Amino acid sequence: MDLKLTPPEQAQGDLAQIYAEIQNAFGGVPEGLQLFGVSPALLRSQWQNLGYFAQHPHLSANFFALLRYILSEEGNCQFCIGFNEALLLNAGFSKSAIANARQNPAQGPLEDRENALLDYVLKAVHDPHSVGAKEVERLRRLGWTDQDIFDAVVHGAQHQAIDTVFETFGVAPYVPA
Secondary structure: OOOOOOOHHHOOHHHHHHHHHHHHHHOOOOHHHHHHOOOHHHHHHHHHHHHHHHOOOOOOHHHHHHHHHHHHHHHOOHHHHHHHHHHHHHOOOOHHHHHHHHHOHHHOOOOHHHHHHHHHHHHHHHOHHHOOHHHHHHHHHOOOOHHHHHHHHHHHHHHHHHHHHHHHOOOOOOOOO
């Protein structure tokens, strides 16, 4: 780690308050979120962003975890691979189902409509020009709203950025407790 992180026990002020919220939710403050603590305003923003997606009215936690897992595998972000794999395993998915989703997201272990959205988001994140109105209309027919589609793509794109930040500053691989 090239940057000096503030451990939770040394945090003060707003940083201590945010860390307490994270501690309450996760039982600890993962190193990736401690990295964001270098800039408390960005940590607050990231924490609110995570809260929004965690409470999403239509997109499941498993959808988001599988999306992040696949993107992290592609970007080789060891922290995010371990973290999201642990979430998926704890949700009851097998390692083989998770690995198969990497190879063919449209046939993943989620509901068919979630697999279709997952496939769309991955295509959009990899090559935004490869998706268009036809794919969006198909997702609408499956019951997704424009907000759902937008939120899913934003989450995927933002996660790629997070992977880049974590790898740039060498966040250690996630090890489940």
